[in-house]
Amino acid sequence: MSAAPPLLRVERLGMSFGGLKAVNEVDLEVPAGKITAIIGPNGAGKTTFFNLVSGFHAPTEGRVVFDGEDVTGLPPHRMARRGVARTFQTTRLFPEASVLDNVIVGRRLHTRSNVFDAVFRSRRHRREDEESRVKALEALAATGTRDLADVPVANVSQEAGKRVAIALALATEPRLLLLDEPAAGINPHETDGLSTLIRSIVQRGVTVCLVEHKMRMVMDLSDHVAVLNYGRKIAEGTPAEIRGDPKVIDAYLGAEHA
Amino acid sequence: MTLFFQQLVNGIALGSVYALVALGLTLVYGVLKVPNFAHGALYTAGAYVAYVVLTGLGYPYVVAVVAAMAVVALLGAAMEWVVFRPLEGKSPVHAMIAALGVLFFLEGAADVIWGPDFRQVPTPLDGVVSVAGVNITEQRVLVVIAAIATMSGLYWLLKRTLVGMSIEAMAQDREGALLVGIDTRRVALITFAISGVLAAVAGSLIAPLVLVFPTMGAVIVLKAFVIVILGGMGSVPGAIVGGYLLALAETMAGTYVAFAFSELIAFALLVLVLVVKPTGLFAKGV
Amino acid sequence: MSGSLASRLVPTALFVVAIVFPLAVDNPYLVSVVVTAYVTAIAVYGLDVLLGYTGQLSLAHAGFFGIGGYTVGVLTADHGFSFWTALPVALALTVALAHLIGLAALRTRHDYFAIFTLAVGVMIVIVIDRWAEVTGGTDGLIGIPPPPAIGPLRFDTLTTQYYLALAFLLLTIYVVWALVHSLVGRTFLAVRNSEDLARAVGIDAGRTHQLSFVISAALAGLGGSLYAVFLGYIGPAMGNVQMTFMMLVYLMIGGVASLAGPLVGTLLVMGLMQALQAFNEYQMMVLGPILVVVIIFFPHGLAGQGRRLAERLTVGRAGDAAAR
Numbered sequence: 001m002s003a004a005p006p007l008l009r010v011e012r013l014g015m016s017f018g019g020l021k022a023v024n025e026v027d028l029e030v031p032a033g034k035i036t037a038i039i040g041p042n043g044a045g046k047t048t049f050f051n052l053v054s055g056f057h058a059p060t061e062g063r064v065v066f067d068g069e070d071v072t073g074l075p076p077h078r079m080a081r082r083g084v085a086r087t088f089q090t091t092r093l094f095p096e097a098s099v100l101d102n103v104i105v106g107r108r109l110h111t112r113s114n115v116f117d118a119v120f121r122s123r124r125h126r127r128e129d130e131e132s133r134v135k136a137l138e139a140l141a142a143t144g145t146r147d148l149a150d151v152p153v154a155n156v157s158q159e160a161g162k163r164v165a166i167a168l169a170l171a172t173e174p175r176l177l178l179l180d181e182p183a184a185g186i187n188p189h190e191t192d193g194l195s196t197l198i199r200s201i202v203q204r205g206v207t208v209c210l211v212e213h214k215m216r217m218v219m220d221l222s223d224h225v226a227v228l229n230y231g232r233k234i235a236e237g238t239p240a241e242i243r244g245d246p247k248v249i250d251a252y253l254g255a256e257h258a
Numbered sequence: 259m260t261l262f263f264q265q266l267v268n269g270i271a272l273g274s275v276y277a278l279v280a281l282g283l284t285l286v287y288g289v290l291k292v293p294n295f296a297h298g299a300l301y302t303a304g305a306y307v308a309y310v311v312l313t314g315l316g317y318p319y320v321v322a323v324v325a326a327m328a329v330v331a332l333l334g335a336a337m338e339w340v341v342f343r344p345l346e347g348k349s350p351v352h353a354m355i356a357a358l359g360v361l362f363f364l365e366g367a368a369d370v371i372w373g374p375d376f377r378q379v380p381t382p383l384d385g386v387v388s389v390a391g392v393n394i395t396e397q398r399v400l401v402v403i404a405a406i407a408t409m410s411g412l413y414w415l416l417k418r419t420l421v422g423m424s425i426e427a428m429a430q431d432r433e434g435a436l437l438v439g440i441d442t443r444r445v446a447l448i449t450f451a452i453s454g455v456l457a458a459v460a461g462s463l464i465a466p467l468v469l470v471f472p473t474m475g476a477v478i479v480l481k482a483f484v485i486v487i488l489g490g491m492g493s494v495p496g497a498i499v500g501g502y503l504l505a506l507a508e509t510m511a512g513t514y515v516a517f518a519f520s521e522l523i524a525f526a527l528l529v530l531v532l533v534v535k536p537t538g539l540f541a542k543g544v
Numbered sequence: 545m546s547g548s549l550a551s552r553l554v555p556t557a558l559f560v561v562a563i564v565f566p567l568a569v570d571n572p573y574l575v576s577v578v579v580t581a582y583v584t585a586i587a588v589y590g591l592d593v594l595l596g597y598t599g600q601l602s603l604a605h606a607g608f609f610g611i612g613g614y615t616v617g618v619l620t621a622d623h624g625f626s627f628w629t630a631l632p633v634a635l636a637l638t639v640a641l642a643h644l645i646g647l648a649a650l651r652t653r654h655d656y657f658a659i660f661t662l663a664v665g666v667m668i669v670i671v672i673d674r675w676a677e678v679t680g681g682t683d684g685l686i687g688i689p690p691p692p693a694i695g696p697l698r699f700d701t702l703t704t705q706y707y708l709a710l711a712f713l714l715l716t717i718y719v720v721w722a723l724v725h726s727l728v729g730r731t732f733l734a735v736r737n738s739e740d741l742a743r744a745v746g747i748d749a750g751r752t753h754q755l756s757f758v759i760s761a762a763l764a765g766l767g768g769s770l771y772a773v774f775l776g777y778i779g780p781a782m783g784n785v786q787m788t789f790m791m792l793v794y795l796m797i798g799g800v801a802s803l804a805g806p807l808v809g810t811l812l813v814m815g816l817m818q819a820l821q822a823f824n825e826y827q828m829m830v831l832g833p834i835l836v837v838v839i840i841f842f843p844h845g846l847a848g849q850g851r852r853l854a855e856r857l858t859v860g861r862a863g864d865a866a867a868r
Contacts, residue, residue: 034822080746088744094737105734109746111727113757118726119719172745229832293655295662344840349602350655352839357794358603359835362789366828476785480666483659521670525663532648532660 007032007067007176007207009055009085014061015048015231016082022048024063024231030125030176034210035202037218039242040228041252046158046211049228050178053209054086055079062116067175073100078091083111085174089181091155100149103139104256106134106171108153138165139171143197163197170201177201179210195221227251261513263392269509271467271504273404278460279478280485281412282453288429288492289449290342292350295357298363298475300454303330305470306368309379318384323404326458334454335486338447370473381466387444401463409498412452416494424451429492463496478493485523485544488531489521566706571728581807581814582709583770586716588794588806590763596793596800598723598756599736600654603788604645605659608638610783612765613772617685618678620773625635628701639758645755653785655850657753664756665785665843672780684779688752705774711809716763721728721803723759732756732770753845755797786828796838799845 006029015023023045030036038046051057052065055076062071074082094102098162111132117125139197140146142162158166162182169177177197183191195217204210212218218225219239227235227242229251235242242248283297304326311322341360345353383396416422424445428435436442461475468474487502489496504524512520566575570636585611594600615634625633648660672679679685690706691699698704723729734742735752743749772778781787788814798809817827838846 012844026713056740056744077746077748078831081742086744088741090742092738094734095735096740097733101730105730105747106741106745107728108650108731108734113727115723115728115759118728119722121722125726130729291655292660341836341840348843349599351595351599352843354601354655354658355796355839356836358789358792359830359832359839362786362828363836366826366830366832370825370829385829422725449621477666482665483662486658522667525667526718528660529648532652532656 003109004032005068006030008050008209010053011060011065012062013049013052013059013064015045015052015057016060021231023052023228024058025135026228026231026233028226028233028236032175033202033205034207034223035198035221036207036224036226037204038209038211038226038228039213039215040113040220040234043226045231046228047180048231050086050180050211053079054084062243066142071257076091076111076186077230079180080174081170083173084177085169085172086178087162087169087175087180087182089184091158091161091165091228093161093165093168097233098150098152099140099156100133100136102134102164103136103168103171106139106168107135109172110135119125136171139167142170142200144193155254157188162194164203170206176207176209179208179212181204181211181213183214191217260391263390265509265513266506267392267398269395269506271401271420272509273505274402275460275464275501276478276481276505277457277484277498278405278408278463280482280497280501282408282456282460284486284489284494284497285425285429285449285456285477286453287486288426290353291432291491292342292353294337294342294356295354295479296337296360296364297457297482298479299361299368300330300334300457300475300497301461301478302368302470302472302475303333304458305379305465305474306372306461307458308378308462308465309377309470309533312382313377313378320421323542325461326375327499327526328454330454330458330461331451332454332477334450334452335447337454338450342444342450343443365472372472374472376469376471378463395467397466397528401467404463405461408456412456412494417450420446421448425452436444441534459503481524484528486526545570551679557613561618561631562710564696572702575706577672577814577818578811579702579706579774580771582706582713583769583774583808584791584794584814585810586747586770587764587767587792588798588810589716589720590760590767590802591722591791591795592731593720594756594760594796594808596802596805597708597729598753599731600649600753601658602661602757603658603785604665604668604690605760605791606785607665607783608642608761608764609771609787609791610668610778610780611638611641611671613670613763613782614752614768615686615777617688617772621685621688624676625681627769627773628694631766634769635762635765637854641760642761643754644744646754646761649753651690655735656772662785665788669676669780669784671785673856679780679862682780684777685772686774686776686777690776693789708838709770712766716766716806717803720763724803726756732847789835790831793835795845796835796842797846799847805845805847809845812847 005154008030010026010028013023013026013028014021016218026049038049052059055074056169057085058073062072063070067085069082070129071079071082104207111128113122113125113128137146137149143162143166145160145167148160148164153161153164166179166182183194186194191214198208198210198221220240225237225239225242226233234251235245235248237245241249279297279301282300283294284296286294307326307329308322311317311325312319337360341356342353345356381397383400385396386395387394387399416426424435424440425448427438427440428442428445432442481504485497485500488499504527507523510522511523546559565578587605591602591605592604594602612634615637616627616630618657618673619630619633620627643659643663649657652660673682690705693699731742731747731752734747735749739749748854794809794813795806797811798807799805799814817824823830
C-alpha cells in the first residue's frame, strides 16, 4: 500500500434494513489517485456501499472517513460539497433539459449567487453564469460529448448518456468519483472508450472507485480491487491477487449455483 | 365527575366518526401513495344521501345509511376510475391537484342542489339513555355501535378475504404485489369504494347530530389527515387509535380548557410531528 | 431572448395595448375587472414559481394573499399608515411567516407538505375570522384608503390605479423572468425535475424548496396588498382554500412555467366568469372538472402548450442538432 493516507476509509461499515444486513462490517481503504474497483456477485451490497459513502443512506454501524474527516451520516449534498461525486446504476439525468443545461447544474455548488444577484443581475451573477457555462462545456469536452451540448437529453444515445452523467459528476470538481456499473449495457468498443475516459479522469487527479461486473475491464483498469459477498468484504488486493483467490472464485461459482 | 364521563362518551362517539373517516383516507393513501383531498366530500355525500332518504323519501334510518354506503361507494370508485387512474405513475402533485378539482366539483354540486344553508337531519332515535347518572343520547350509542361493527367488518375483510389481503399487500409493496399477480387496478378501485363506504357510514351516522352543509367535510378531513400522518400512512390500527385519541383530546380540552384551544390541537399535533419525525409516528421509514 | 421578429413584436404590441387600454375603453367596470386580474395574477406568478418551476404544491398560497391584504388594510385603515409604508411591512411579515412555515419544507415530502400547507391555510382563515377586533372578523375590513399621492402622481382614480397595478405586474413579471433565467432558476428546475440527482450534485433541496416557498408567498402578499387598496375592502374569503383553488385554475389554464401563463390564465378565466355572470353559482361545478381534465391531459397547462420555459431555456435554435 502507498504511504500516503487513503482518501476514503470506511471502518466496520454496516447497513441493516430490517433484519437484513446489506453491508456488514466492511473495512476498506481507497487510496488517493488510484482506481479502486468493487466487485462481487449480484446482491452483494455494492450499490448500497456507494449509497453509504455518498450520503444517500446513513449507515447503521461504522464510520465513513473522507480525507481525514468523519463524514458518517452526512446527507448527499454535503458529501458532494466535500468532493464525493457519483453516478447511478441506471443513468440519471435531468429530463426535459439539454445536455449542457444538465451539466451546468453540476457547477451550482461552486457558485454563490443568490436571489438578489439574480434579480439585480449583479456582476457576480453574470460572472458565475458565464463561468458555469464554460466549465460545463469543459466537462463535456473531457468526456467527449461537447458537441451534444444543445441536444435534449431524451434524444441522446444510452452510451452518450452515460458519458454525460460522468460529465455532470465531473463538473462538481470531485476528489472522489464513484461510478456505479458505468459499463452496463454498452458494447466492447464502447467499454474500451470508457476505460480510456476513466484513465484520463484519474490523470487529472480524481480518485475513482467503480462498481463493475465486466471482469476484463476491471482487471485491466484497476490498481486495487475489493470483493464483496453477502455484504461482507471477502478479499482485497491487486487484480492479479484477486484473480487467483479461491474465496473469490467460490463466491462467484456459488452464486451461479444458487 | 359526571361531566368527565359525559365528555368521555361524547369523545368516544366523536372518535368513532374520526376513526371511520381516517380509515377510509389511510386505506386509499396506502394504496395510492397520494392524499385524496376529495375524501371529505365523500363524507359530506354520505350525510346528504342520508338527508335525502330521510326527509325527501321518508324511508327509515337503516335504509338511509345503507343507501349512503351504496351511493358513496360508487362515487369513490368513479373517482378512482375517472380521475386517479389516468394519473397513475405521474408526479403526486398532479394527483393532488386533480383531487382538489374533484373536491370543489362535489362541494359545488352540493351547493347547487341543496344550497349553502344548514340542513337538519331528523334523528331517528331521540331517546336518551341514562347510565350511572350520565345522559347519553341514543343516537350517540348508535354511532359507537355502528362504527365498531363497521370497523370489525373491515378487519374481517382485510384479514380474511383475498381482496382485503391484496389491499394490504399493495399498500406495503406495490411492485411485489404486481409480481405475484395481484390486479392492482381492481384493488385500487375496490379500495376507493371501501373508503367511500367508510366515509358514508361516518357521514350518515353523524348527520342527525350535526348540521349538514356543503363544506362540512373540510374540517374533518383535515383532522383525518393529521390522524393518518400521526398513525402512519396505510396503518389501520393507527387510524383507529389516532381517531379516538384526537377526539378525546379535543373533547377534554374543549371542556376543561377552552373551546378555541380544541380546534388548534390537531394543527399543533401536525406541526409537532412534522418537525420531530417527518415520516410520521408509526411509519416504517420510507 | 430569441431573435425572431414575431417574438419581439407580440409582447411590444401587448404592452402598447395594456398602456392604452383604460384610455381607449369607456367601461369602468371592465377596467376594474382587468385591474383585479392584474393584482391576482401577481399572486399566480408566485404560485407558478413554487409549482411550475420547483414542483411543489402549497395550499396556503391564498393565505399569504390574505395576510398581505389584511396587513395593509389594518395599517392604513385603522392606524393611519400610508400605503407606501404599509406595503414593505406587509411584505416583511409575509416573508417572515413564510420562512418559518417553510421550515417544514426542509424535511417533508411533497404530499406531506401539501397537507401541512392545507392546515396552515385553514388556520390562517380561522385566525382572521376570530381576531375580529383587528380584522373585522367575517365582515372583513372596509374603508381601506387608496395610496397617497407621490408628488404629481395620484393613485385615487380607477385609471391611475390601473397604471399602478400594471406597473407592479410588470415588475413581477421581470422578477420572475430574471429569477427563472438565472442560476437560482436552474436550481429550482433541477430540484423539480430530479430531486435526488440535484442532491447528488451538491444542491440542498430542502433549502431550495424553502426559498421557492418564501418567494411565492412574497408575491402572493404583494398581490393581496394591492388587491386590498384597489378594492378598498378585504374579507376572509380572499385568503381561503377556495381562493387558492381559483389561483390554481388560473395557473393551469394559462400554462405553468411560462412567462405569460399566469397573466393569460387569470385574464381569461376571470373575464369568462364575469361575462357569464348568470352561471356564477355553477362556478365550482364547472371549474372542478375543468381542472381535472387539464391536469390529466395538459399537465403543463392549457395555453402555451408545448412552449414551456424549460424547453425555451435549453433547446433554443439547436433543436436540429438532435442527430441521434
